[in-house]
Amino acid sequence: MDFTLEEGEIHALVGENGAGKSTLAKIVAGSIHSDAGSMSLFGEPYQPVSRREGAAAGVAHVRQQLSLVRGLTVAQNLQLGRPDAPAVFNAGAARDEVERWSDEFGLGVPAETLIDDMALAIRQQAEILIAVAWGARLLILDEPSSALGPIETEALIALCHRLRSEGTPIIYISHRLPELTELADRLTVLRAGRVVVEGADVRDADLREVATLMIGDVSLLEVNRPEIQRGSTRLTVSDLSVSSPHGVGCHGLDFDVAAGEILGVVGIAGNGQESLAKALTGQVKLASGNVLVDDTDISGSAGQAITAGVAHIHEDRSNGLAASFTVADNATARHIGNRRFTRFGVRMGDKIAHHARELIERFQVRPPEPAAMASSLSGGNQQKLMAARELEQNPAVLVAHGPTKGLDPEAAKAMRDRCFAVAQAGGAVVVISADLDEVADLAHRIIVLYRGVVTDAFPIEDMTPQRLGAAMAGLSETSGVSGD
Amino acid sequence: MSQLLEATFWSATVAGGLRLATPLIYASIGETFAQRAGVLNLGLEGYMIIGALTSLYVADPTVAPLGFLVGGLAGMLLAAFMVLLSIRLYANQVVVGFGLTILGIGTTGYIFRVTTDVGGRDRQVSLPSEVDIPLLSDIPWLGDALFGHSWYTWLALGLVLVTGFIASRTIFGLEVKAVGEDPDAAAARGVDVVRVRTIATLMSGFLGGLGGAALMLGSVGRFQPWLTANRGFIALIVIIMASWSIWGAAVGAFVFGFFEALGFNLNNVFVDVPVEGLNAIPFFVALLILTASARWARMPRGLGENYVPTV
Numbered sequence: 001m002d003f004t005l006e007e008g009e010i011h012a013l014v015g016e017n018g019a020g021k022s023t024l025a026k027i028v029a030g031s032i033h034s035d036a037g038s039m040s041l042f043g044e045p046y047q048p049v050s051r052r053e054g055a056a057a058g059v060a061h062v063r064q065q066l067s068l069v070r071g072l073t074v075a076q077n078l079q080l081g082r083p084d085a086p087a088v089f090n091a092g093a094a095r096d097e098v099e100r101w102s103d104e105f106g107l108g109v110p111a112e113t114l115i116d117d118m119a120l121a122i123r124q125q126a127e128i129l130i131a132v133a134w135g136a137r138l139l140i141l142d143e144p145s146s147a148l149g150p151i152e153t154e155a156l157i158a159l160c161h162r163l164r165s166e167g168t169p170i171i172y173i174s175h176r177l178p179e180l181t182e183l184a185d186r187l188t189v190l191r192a193g194r195v196v197v198e199g200a201d202v203r204d205a206d207l208r209e210v211a212t213l214m215i216g217d218v219s220l221l222e223v224n225r226p227e228i229q230r231g232s233t234r235l236t237v238s239d240l241s242v243s244s245p246h247g248v249g250c251h252g253l254d255f256d257v258a259a260g261e262i263l264g265v266v267g268i269a270g271n272g273q274e275s276l277a278k279a280l281t282g283q284v285k286l287a288s289g290n291v292l293v294d295d296t297d298i299s300g301s302a303g304q305a306i307t308a309g310v311a312h313i314h315e316d317r318s319n320g321l322a323a324s325f326t327v328a329d330n331a332t333a334r335h336i337g338n339r340r341f342t343r344f345g346v347r348m349g350d351k352i353a354h355h356a357r358e359l360i361e362r363f364q365v366r367p368p369e370p371a372a373m374a375s376s377l378s379g380g381n382q383q384k385l386m387a388a389r390e391l392e393q394n395p396a397v398l399v400a401h402g403p404t405k406g407l408d409p410e411a412a413k414a415m416r417d418r419c420f421a422v423a424q425a426g427g428a429v430v431v432i433s434a435d436l437d438e439v440a441d442l443a444h445r446i447i448v449l450y451r452g453v454v455t456d457a458f459p460i461e462d463m464t465p466q467r468l469g470a471a472m473a474g475l476s477e478t479s480g481v482s483g484d
Numbered sequence: 485m486s487q488l489l490e491a492t493f494w495s496a497t498v499a500g501g502l503r504l505a506t507p508l509i510y511a512s513i514g515e516t517f518a519q520r521a522g523v524l525n526l527g528l529e530g531y532m533i534i535g536a537l538t539s540l541y542v543a544d545p546t547v548a549p550l551g552f553l554v555g556g557l558a559g560m561l562l563a564a565f566m567v568l569l570s571i572r573l574y575a576n577q578v579v580v581g582f583g584l585t586i587l588g589i590g591t592t593g594y595i596f597r598v599t600t601d602v603g604g605r606d607r608q609v610s611l612p613s614e615v616d617i618p619l620l621s622d623i624p625w626l627g628d629a630l631f632g633h634s635w636y637t638w639l640a641l642g643l644v645l646v647t648g649f650i651a652s653r654t655i656f657g658l659e660v661k662a663v664g665e666d667p668d669a670a671a672a673r674g675v676d677v678v679r680v681r682t683i684a685t686l687m688s689g690f691l692g693g694l695g696g697a698a699l700m701l702g703s704v705g706r707f708q709p710w711l712t713a714n715r716g717f718i719a720l721i722v723i724i725m726a727s728w729s730i731w732g733a734a735v736g737a738f739v740f741g742f743f744e745a746l747g748f749n750l751n752n753v754f755v756d757v758p759v760e761g762l763n764a765i766p767f768f769v770a771l772l773i774l775t776a777s778a779r780w781a782r783m784p785r786g787l788g789e790n791y792v793p794t795v
Contacts, residue, residue, distance in 0.1 A: 052674045067672035071665030071785060072658070080662050081674035085655050 001037075001195050003188060005138070010160055010170045012180045012202065015190035016214055016268065021173045022064075024190070025140045028171070029061035030054025042137065056083060058137030062127050062144065068115045074098050074126045075111045082134060101129050105162055107155075121152035128159065132168070139163065140171045145179060157183045175214065175268050177207045177473040189213050211469030215436065226420050231259025234428040235280075235397045239289035242275040249275045249287070250452040257397070257428035262419065264443025264460070265432040268472055272452035273432050274315070277401045280430060281305050281312040293397050306334060309396030311422075313403045315432075317382045321374045328356035328370035331388050363388035364414070380411035387418055394425040401432045416442060436468065450474045487753050491625050497745045498629035502637055505741030507532065507699035507712075509640040511719035512726075512733040513647045514691025520651065520728055521684035522664035522786035526581025527566055528692050529716025530588025531559035535693030536700040537592040540707050541599075543609050551609075552636075552697045559693020560686050562588060567682050574790045585716065593709035608706035612636065636702035641734075643691070648730040660684050664784035667791040677791045692716065718770070725773050727781040736773075743769045 003024065005011050013021050026032045028039065030048030039046045041057055048054035051061065068077045075094035079085045098111035109126045110118070118126070124144060131139060141160070145153045160170055160183060172184055180187060180202060189197040189210055196213050197205075233256045240253040250272040257263045267273060278284035280291060282298045282305030290299040293308040314320025321330050332352050335341055341352050356370040365377070365384045374385060383403075391398070400419055404412035419442055423429050431442050439446065440463065447457040448471035456471035469475075487493050511532055518525040535555035543551025562584055569575040600607055612634040614621075621631040651657040662670035663677045671677050696712060704711065722740060726732025743766035750762045 051672070055674065063672075067669045069662040069666040069669045069673065072662060076658055076662075077673070079655060080658050080670065083674075087655055089653055089655050089658055091653075 001193070002198060003195065004199065005169050005171060006186075007042075007169055008164055008167045009185040010164055010172055010183060011199070012184035012187040013171055013173045013190065014175055014177065014180070014187055014210065014214060016175065019190040019214070020193040021190055022142055023193075025061060025142050025171065025173060028054070028138075029059050029140055030057075031061070055134065055136075058135060059140065060131035060134070060136035060138070061140045061142065062124065062131060063142050066120075066123055066127055068123060068127055068130075070115045073112045073114055074109055074118075074130070077115065077126070078130050078133060097133060098126075098129065101133050105129065105132075105159055107159065121148050121155070124148075124156070125159065128163075132163070136168065138169050138171070140173070142173045143175075144172070145174060145176055153179055175473065177211060177475055181207065191216050207473070207475055208466060208470055211473040211475060212465045214473070215465050215469045226424060228260040228420070228423050230261055231426055233257070234259050234294055234426075235430070236292040237280070237289070238292075240276075240279055240291065241287040241289055242272075242279050242284055243287045244272075244275050248272045248452045250279070250449070253289070253454060255447060255454070255457070257430060259426045259428060260423050261445065262423050262429040262431060262443050264439035264446045265430060265449060266436060266439050266446060266468070266472065267434070267449035269434040271449045273401070273434070273449060275452065276449070277312070277315065277399055277432055280397070280399045281310055303337060306337065309393070311390035311395035311398045313383075313386060313390060313398070313400040315401035315405070317379065317386065320386050321382055323373070323375035325374055326370065327360065327365065327372050327374055327377070327385060328353050330374045330385055331356040331359045331365075331370070331392075333389055334392070359388040359392060363391075380407050383407060383411065383415060387415065391418060391422060395422060395427050398422045398427055398429045399432070400429065402435065402438075403431065403433070404438050405433075405435065448472055492628070493749060493753075495625050495629040497749050498742065499632060500745030500748065501738060501742030502630070502633060503703055503741070504744045505737040506633075506637045506640050506702060507695040507715055508719050508722060508737035508740060509644060509734055510695030510698055511692045511716060512722045512737050513644060513730050514688040514695070515719055516723050516726070516728055516730055516733050517647065517651070517660060517684040517691075518681075518688035519723060519787055520664045520784055521660045521681045522667060522784055522789065522791070523566070523571065523681055523685050523688075524577045524581060524788040525563070525566060525685060525688050526578060526720070527562060527584030527588070528581075528688070528719055529712055529714065530585040531562050531689045531692030532588075532696035532699070532716045533592050533710065533712045534562050534588045535559040535696030536704075536711050537596060537696075537707055538693070539697030539700050540607060540609060543701055544607055548609065548612065548701050552694065552701055555697025555700070556690045556694040559691075559696065560689040563685050563689020563692070566689070567685050570790060571678060571681050571685065574792055577788050577790065589710050589712075592707075596707050596709060605706070609701060611705050612702060634702050636698040640698065644730060644734040648734075651730050656680075656683075661784070663791070664786050667786050667789075668794075671791075671793065678793065681791070692719075695719070721770050721774060724781055724783075725770070725777045727777065728784060739773070740766050740770060 013024065015021050027034050029051055030053050031051045046057060048057060069080060072080065075091065075098050078098055079089055079094050095111040098109060102109040107125050107129065109122060109129055115123060144156055148156060157179065160172065163170060174180060184202045186199045187202050187205060188195060188199055191214065235257040237253055237255050241251050242249040248271055265273065265276065275284065279286060282300060282302040285300045290297050293310055296304065296308045298305040298308050298310060332341055332355055341348055353370045360368045360370065363384045365381050365388060374382060377385060398419065403419060404415045407415060419429055419431065431439055433439050443460055445459050446463060447454050450472060455474060456467065511528055515525055515528050535558050538558035539551040539555030542554040565584055566580055569580045570577045614632045615635055615638060617631050621627045651660065659675050659680045662675055663680045667677045699712065700707065718740060722736035723733055726736045747762040747765040751759055
């Protein structure tokens with residue numbers, strides 16, 4: 001990989017999840033080492049072995065996971081770990097320094113407020129401010145806008161321009177294309193660890209083409225898609241909004257899914273998928289709208305959702321299973337709310353084990369041992385166990401969030417077949433995934449999420465890389481938010 | 485009853501409170517450092533008792549200040565196990581801490597039994613005299629209450645000032661707070677989390693050992709098995725009441741000592757009330773303050789959680 005950053009420029013680094021953007025940033029910052037190749041910084045050879053050494057050379061990496069200590073103030077964070085800090089902490093001087101930099105950049109960073117009590121955007125400004133105060137000569141901002149609203153993003157862009165005018169070059173990592181035209185000078189596109197476009201001038205670049213390049217080829221694989229009979233509507237989502245304090249919620253979603261239909265929800269991770277999955281399974285209080293399953297309102301009630309027949313394949317197996325419980329306890333966990341496996345409030349171990357054995361058989365969980373700990377299973381078998389728990393009875397609605405994530409091809413195929421089976425049995429299926437191939441394999445129809453709103457919706461036959469890329473990067477005409 | 489109206493009763497109670505608080509002050513300011521750094525150092529009782537026995541066995545043939553210092557080092561040695569097992573090898577802090585307390589109580593009791601024949605009467609030191617401060621000690625009421633103390637108490641109060649300054653006004657104090665609140669972020673800012681936690685825990689061991697030594701050399705003079713009688717755990721309570729502030733810990737230690745002294749002195753007033761009832765007063769007060777402190781106490785967020793470096 002080759003990459004150059006000119007003095008005083010803002011260089012955008014774009015690409016899909018897993019394209020290698022953050023890895024490149026970490027190598028430049030010194031937190032990980034490259035296997036081969038070399039770097040130079042402002043003309044000097046540069047081989048940092050730690051983040052500290054990178055920082056000493058003037059490279060500051062502002063990560064998605066912000067690194068200000070939460071129980072301290074901005075002024076205290078300014079002095080914490082600072083290479084040239086005196087042994088005695090001078091609170092007044094630190095406060096003055098924060099205020100001076102804050103004024104200089106026209107920011108409203110409070111010096112003596114605890115980090116805990118600050119909004120995310122201000123924290124981020126504080127971290128950039130501290131990096132500059134420490135003498136950063138090169139800034140790496142890793143997806144700085146991913147959790148920011150439009151006004152906050154404007155402020156961030158203004159700050160970046162201000163820094164550029166002082167001569168500080170910036171590597172700006174993002175997959176939000178619209179903001180880059182305003183922000184950056186040049187852009188580099190990464191895909192699967194390779195540079196696809198190197199240092200193109202942003203003004204000349206065709207963003208639609210860039211979006212397509214980011215995604216690469218999306219092909220409809222030869223999956224044996226079974227013919228499935230459509231039925232009446234089983235899942236109705238109207239005007240659904242969820243607010244999320246630490247991320248992107250969803251705003252005004254409207255869609256319905258019929259019996260036998262598989263709806264794919266795509267989008268780059270962190271654009272409201274999590275909130276949507278929680279809303280569809282009753283796990284979060286809705287800000288507005290409702291979710292109907294066969295005319296039963298399940299909004300905000302996980303118990304109602306289970307009773308109404310909503311099954312949920314969790315995105316993260318470690319949260320979707322009770323890892324320190326046995327296979328049998330996990331397999332029968334959906335029955336905790338009813339009396340099927342208890343008598344006078346006492347759990348009936350034999351009956352649970354017997355039932356679990358049946359499920360293990362049916363869903364081919366290996367090893368077929370009800371008393372084994374769920375944590376002892378391989379990832380693929382944990383996924384099967386979760387499927388066994390959720391799909392034991394034919395669900396009315398299946399919400400499958402990244403169902404084949406991290407599975408080997410065989411296990412992935414088994415999981416896809418499960419989704420088809422649910423649809424064939426008359427269930428409505430929603431597949432939420434950042435993996436486009438996964439959605440393309442399964443879905444009949446696609447909606448695209450960007451910052452929590454639907455930017456495009458089309459049947460799978462109409463899917464092209466261009467259309468998908470534009471919608472995912474917020475360039476779509478139907479997008480209501482990309483321009484604001 | 486009329487004794488309660490006499491000034492000397494109360495000056496004696498305040499003076500006794502400060503004397504009883506002295507070991508607690510050493511132990512609680514040290515433990516405050518460890519806990520601010522995120523280390524739930526439940527071995528404190530063990531550090532204290534090992535400090536107490538060691539100080540006696542060194543001071544008996546030599547001089548008290550030497551015994552006092554070596555008592556602190558003995559506490560620090562025991563705390564080194566906390567560093568090794570929990571901070572370096574990530575063993576559960578609660579288990580290791582309790583283990584060190586039990587180890588300290590058991591080992592000192594054993595050593596004492598096998599090295600004395602006459603119930604410890606052959607191993608004892610004389611108690612220190614009061615430091616006579618010209619003028620101040622002669623003030624009628626206050627002189628008795630506040631200024632008639634041994635150098636162990638004065639040193640404790642001096643250490644409160646020093647450690648309070650370190651905690652609130654130095655970069656090291658800032659690092660201690662940072663690694664106790666948010667160790668990952670602190671590490672990302674270049675703070676060596678393991679090093680800071682190690683130093684804070686060793687400080688706690690040293691000051692805990694000094695606390696035990698002050699108890700031994702300053703107010704008891706002879707050993708008995710489990711001499712510390714839960715003072716290490718009382719120091720842990722004091723720290724919560726003080727919301728992990730050094731100044732607050734010193735005040736909390738005094739409050740506890742005051743009510744303990746009050747309980748003792750009331751035994752002479754209410755001779756019909758069983759001793760056990762009046763001796764329970766400080767614990768009732770502590771319970772009330774602890775309950776109330778839920779309103780203001782803010783625990784370090786990373787307290788009790790081991791930090792495993794990612795690289």
